[in-house]
Amino acid sequence: MTPLLEARGLSKFFPARDGKGLVRAVNDVSLSLAEGETLGIVGESGCGKSTLARMLMRLIEPSGGKVLFQGEDLLSLSRAAMRQKRRDIQIVFQDPYASLDPRMNIAQIIAEPLDIHGIGSTAERAAKVKDLIALVGLDPASATRYPHEFSGGQRQRIGIARAIALEPRLVVLDEPVSALDVSIQSQILNLLDDLKLRLRLSYVFISHDLSVVQHVSDRVAVMYLGRIVEEGPADAVLGAPKHPYTQALISAIPEIDPTRRKTHVLLPGDPPNPEDVPPGCAFNPRCLIAQDICRRDEPPLRSSGASRARCHFVDEA
Amino acid sequence: MSEHALLRVDGLTVGFSTEQGPVRVVEDVSFELKAGHTLGLVGESGCGKSVTAQTIMRLLPSPPSRIDAGRILFDGKDLAAATQREMQKIRGDRIGMVFQEPMTSLNPTLRIGEQIAEPLMLHRGLRRAEADEQVIGVLKQVGIGNAERRLLQYPHELSGGLRQRVMIAMAIICKPKLLIADEPTTALDVTIQAQIMELLKALQKELGLAVLLITHDLGMVAEMCETIAVMYAGRIVETGRTVDVFANPHHPYTYGLLTSSPRRARKGERLPSIPGLVPPPGARGQGCSFAARCPNVLERCRVDAPPLIALGKDAAACWNPVP
Numbered sequence: 001m002t003p004l005l006e007a008r009g010l011s012k013f014f015p016a017r018d019g020k021g022l023v024r025a026v027n028d029v030s031l032s033l034a035e036g037e038t039l040g041i042v043g044e045s046g047c048g049k050s051t052l053a054r055m056l057m058r059l060i061e062p063s064g065g066k067v068l069f070q071g072e073d074l075l076s077l078s079r080a081a082m083r084q085k086r087r088d089i090q091i092v093f094q095d096p097y098a099s100l101d102p103r104m105n106i107a108q109i110i111a112e113p114l115d116i117h118g119i120g121s122t123a124e125r126a127a128k129v130k131d132l133i134a135l136v137g138l139d140p141a142s143a144t145r146y147p148h149e150f151s152g153g154q155r156q157r158i159g160i161a162r163a164i165a166l167e168p169r170l171v172v173l174d175e176p177v178s179a180l181d182v183s184i185q186s187q188i189l190n191l192l193d194d195l196k197l198r199l200r201l202s203y204v205f206i207s208h209d210l211s212v213v214q215h216v217s218d219r220v221a222v223m224y225l226g227r228i229v230e231e232g233p234a235d236a237v238l239g240a241p242k243h244p245y246t247q248a249l250i251s252a253i254p255e256i257d258p259t260r261r262k263t264h265v266l267l268p269g270d271p272p273n274p275e276d277v278p279p280g281c282a283f284n285p286r287c288l289i290a291q292d293i294c295r296r297d298e299p300p301l302r303s304s305g306a307s308r309a310r311c312h313f314v315d316e317a
Numbered sequence: 318m319s320e321h322a323l324l325r326v327d328g329l330t331v332g333f334s335t336e337q338g339p340v341r342v343v344e345d346v347s348f349e350l351k352a353g354h355t356l357g358l359v360g361e362s363g364c365g366k367s368v369t370a371q372t373i374m375r376l377l378p379s380p381p382s383r384i385d386a387g388r389i390l391f392d393g394k395d396l397a398a399a400t401q402r403e404m405q406k407i408r409g410d411r412i413g414m415v416f417q418e419p420m421t422s423l424n425p426t427l428r429i430g431e432q433i434a435e436p437l438m439l440h441r442g443l444r445r446a447e448a449d450e451q452v453i454g455v456l457k458q459v460g461i462g463n464a465e466r467r468l469l470q471y472p473h474e475l476s477g478g479l480r481q482r483v484m485i486a487m488a489i490i491c492k493p494k495l496l497i498a499d500e501p502t503t504a505l506d507v508t509i510q511a512q513i514m515e516l517l518k519a520l521q522k523e524l525g526l527a528v529l530l531i532t533h534d535l536g537m538v539a540e541m542c543e544t545i546a547v548m549y550a551g552r553i554v555e556t557g558r559t560v561d562v563f564a565n566p567h568h569p570y571t572y573g574l575l576t577s578s579p580r581r582a583r584k585g586e587r588l589p590s591i592p593g594l595v596p597p598p599g600a601r602g603q604g605c606s607f608a609a610r611c612p613n614v615l616e617r618c619r620v621d622a623p624p625l626i627a628l629g630k631d632a633a634a635c636w637n638p639v640p
């Protein structure tokens with residue numbers, strides 16, 4: 001079956017701040033998402049998650065590679081054709097405070113995509129907005145209020161209502177719960193789960209929180225310095241991680257049971273800078289098992305069990 | 318109440334004057350922290366954790382803030398009644414502080430070495446040159462390699478994790494008895510969070526520090542804190558030994574926080590969740606502030622605010638607790 005979404009060798013290089021050299025924000029990423037699935041993307045800040053998300057929707061143009069949606073190459077579409085395609089692919093942004101226009105009321109914000117695409121009569125649109133407000137669990141009286149009157153969790157509901165207004169097939173969620181409190185996080189995660197079933201959606205779910213990703217994802221891709229370093233079924237990647245970086249990420253999560261003592265594998269150093277990617281395996285300066293070959297040759301993504309991992313020392317299946 | 322408490326906060330009530338009139342943001346908060354121990358103060362944003370911490374340090378300008386009631390006994394002295402001069406002597410010397418966003422608490426125009434030396438110059442009367450040896454020592458202690466070179470750098474030249482280490486170095490250089498850490502890892506990446514958490518644990522052992530750790534991460538509390546105090550809408554709603562509270566939370570809010578974490582939930586299952594929102598100060602009602610969200614709510618809850626009373630092995634403020 002054709003995957004719903006496929007990225008092939010996708011890259012985005014920005015000019016570096018000093019004018020010389022390149023920021024390899026996303027480097028040769030290949031991914032695939034089947035209809036009805038959730039693909040989780042995890043990694044530390046600056047590893048390229050948001051840049052990848054924007055390329056998947058063609059909000060920014062890749063430096064190289066392809067994005068296929070239902071088998072069709074999005075990058076070959078004309079502007080007008082791409083605008084039509086956007087009905088099927090929507091995004092919810094990381095920051096619920098910055099992503100809503102403060103001058104529009106909630107009904108206008110949610111109606112905007114319907115207006116742009118000229119869907120239905122004025123009355124039909126108004127009815128649709130009302131349904132959407134109820135569907136995402138907002139108070140019907142919210143319609144005439146403005147974003148600043150809402151909490152972070154409510155704003156995220158507004159962003160979600162807007163994203164699903166056009167009945168898309170795919171929603172890219174860029175850190176949809178990272179800015180929210182724990183009790184609100186679970187409300188939004190449940191809402192996303194309900195909507196997925198009801199509207200037969202597929203998700204790309206970006207987060208730096210492994211426990212959230214583990215909860216929602218069918219497949220998981222781990223990014224480091226613009227590259228995918230491990231990818232596979234969520235249970236395999238998070239239950240039996242192959243790559244030393246994935247192992248360290250999992251080990252870094254505090255143990256929520258105070259009767260158990262966890263020893264963390266501590267990675268030395270800081271998350272690296274994509275302006276200055278080390279030669280060989282990009283992870284080698286922080287890797288606890290790096291060998292000479294790691295400083296020299298970049299490892300390919302190889303299959304190991306049900307996953308793929310980018311490490312010289314992963315046993316091949 | 319124990320005689321050996323290093324810090325005892327007793328009935329602390331803090332308000333702000335705002336354009337809409339006075340609001341109470343911290344209400345009758347009491348807890349104690351023994352020397353060398355760690356207390357985790359947890360709660361969602363806006364519940365009053367930072368106001369509590371900053372009031373203990375007397376960092377909030379007055380007006381608009383005001384201590385309406387309560388005492389803050391530190392080593393026997395009531396900080397709530399201390400003058401700013403007295404507080405200046407205590408802050409950075411006997412009490413160290415670390416905040417969430419190291420960039421906003423460091424001076425961008427001063428080299429790292431000078432900032433870390435400052436408490437020594439202020440409290441120990443050292444001259445800048447005399448401080449260097451100790452500054453290099455403390456940088457090593459907080460795991461900053463290449464200390465001699467780092468001394469000369471400015472905050473913006475450092476990563477978030479290194480800046481937080483610098484903040485910790487400043488906080489401990491005078492060997493305080495108490496460290497107040499307000500969300501010290503929240504702004505950091507996961508792998509750096511783990512580094513900072515391990516560093517705090519190690520320093521605590523090494524220096525016998527008492528730590529007041531403010532966080533919304535229950536995992537950090539589970540790993541670092543012997544005792545926990547859960548705050549909701551300005552009040553402590555549950556407190557006790559961490560193992561007891563985690564094993565058997567009595568307050569429905571604590572119960573909700575613990576069970577709604579995806580870390581505990583089974584994959585694919587619906588997450589137990591707490592409906593609704595935290596009420597803002599001024600809209601907290603006269604009864605229990607959790608009533609509008611509580612699955613256990615009784616008639617009485619809407620009119621009477623429950624007091625914090627002993628329940629099982631800990632203490633909770635609830636008329637109809639989780640058994």
Ligand SMILES: Nc1ncnc2c1ncn2[C@@H]1O[C@H](COP(=O)(O)OP(=O)(O)OP(=O)(O)O)[C@@H](O)[C@H]1O
Pocket residue numbers: 014015023024025043044045046047048049050051052094208274275
């Ligand atoms: N327009 C741009 N010009 C130059 N560099 C950019 C641009 N956009 C992103 N970058 C750089 O690309 C890298 C990846 O950024 P991106 O926002 O995709 O990271 P992220 O994984 O989403 O991080 P976060 O977790 O902080 O959201 C970063 O180093 C960033 O500074």
Ligand SMILES: Nc1ncnc2c1ncn2[C@@H]1O[C@H](COP(=O)(O)OP(=O)(O)O)[C@@H](O)[C@H]1O
Pocket residue numbers: 333334335342360361362363364365366367368369381597598
């Ligand atoms: N200067 C101020 N004036 C009025 N209200 C304030 C002020 N500072 C904080 N508050 C209010 O006090 C409450 C508690 O804030 P804070 O202690 O920062 O919460 P937390 O640290 O738990 O997230 C919040 O509702 C906040 O809006």
Ligand code: SF4
Pocket residue numbers: 243244245281282283284287288289290291294299310311312313
């Ligand atoms: S290739 Fe080498 S440096 Fe990279 S993750 Fe594997 S062992 Fe570590």
Ligand code: SF4
Pocket residue numbers: 568569570605606607608609611612613614615618623634635636637638
């Ligand atoms: S006092 Fe009542 S409303 Fe408040 S937490 Fe207890 S049961 Fe719930």
Ligand SMILES: [Mg+2]
Pocket residue numbers: 049050051094174
């Ligand atoms: Mg991002």
Ligand SMILES: [Mg+2]
Pocket residue numbers: 366367368499500
């Ligand atoms: Mg705070």
